[in-house]
Amino acid sequence: MLGDIARLAQDAGEIALRHFERLGVDAVEAKGHLDLVTVADREAEAFITAGLAKLFPDDGVFGEEGASAQGRSGRLWVIDPIDGTFNFVRGGDQWAVSIGLYDKGRPQAGVIYAPVKRQTFAGGLGAPATLNGAPIIRPGDFDRSRGCIGVGMHPRIPAAKRLELLKFVMQQNMMIRCCGSSTVSLMELACGQVDGYVGVGESTWDVMAALPILASLGIESTLDWPALELSDKLAYACGSPPALDLVGQILPALI
Structure with missing residues (x-):
């Protein structure tokens, strides 16, 4: 198939x-x-x-x-x-x-x-x-000393919330990568080029293909699919369990 x-x-x-x-x-x-x-x-x-x-x-x-x-x-x-x-x-x-x-x-x-x-x-x-x-070889262990987090922030999201996301990543002393495509960002995560990803204001079609690819690599997301409609706008994090535990902390401030 x-x-x-x-x-x-x-x-x-x-x-x-x-x-x-x-x-x-x-x-x-x-x-x-x-x-x-x-x-x-x-x-x-x-x-x-x-x-x-x-x-x-x-x-x-x-x-x-x-x-x-x-x-x-x-x-x-x-x-x-x-x-x-x-x-x-x-x-x-x-x-x-x-x-x-x-x-x-x-x-x-x-x-x-x-x-x-x-x-x-x-x-x-x-x-x-x-x-x-x-x-694809599974990404290596999460190392905060050289950590990098991908971010996706739709312009519809208030600037104050976008700034909160950026501030949070910087306070963890990690690098930020924003490429302007959630699909490409999530494939960077699959390849180990970033350690985690936080998306705000994205749509289900932005993630539908990427998330099952990531899941087969042991990379999880915070999305609760039974609670979602396909028309919903999303605020979520992705990463291996250690990275997800860290970046998921910012989500309450973004919802």
Whole structure:
């Protein structure tokens, strides 16, 4: 199954990449302050939606750009055609296609494709985490002396709360990394480039593919899926248990 989804994500990524290479020509629309949507978003989501309908005709679809299909199986594919659209329109490489499977009330499996980086991540329940087909080695033990925490802060979140998050990480004497794409940030966590991640004001499509990949590496999140709706905005932390114990302390101040 994940092989088919990986090929679908890669093909959708190539659609987006063709637009990425024509940034001076293609339309860019603003959905809100610092919240952008491009022609590429819509084309990639339409391509993925059509592909999923062929592969899994009984499954539902839920996409960031409005794709919606009711399924009969109870399974739901959650799509973010370009996570990191702001990076995309600025010519950066930190954006990715995300396709996650939601079933039995929680994320089950996911595929992420970062076209500029040529990186394909996959994994989930019963499927080991891989990068370009090779197993991902579990990140090493959490060492606060060289700790680094990824952060994602949607502009809709009040500045005072965003500052609280930054202050908390700095008070732990750890480095901060903010790349502008929660999907890419979470894959940095999978690869051991950061020790933990805190996301505020993010959406379920931002994490649906990444979290099951991380779970197969023993990396947990604070999200309580039975208590969530797919339309909810999220405030959560991720990390190996020692890192999660630390960064999770800031969440009450952010909710």
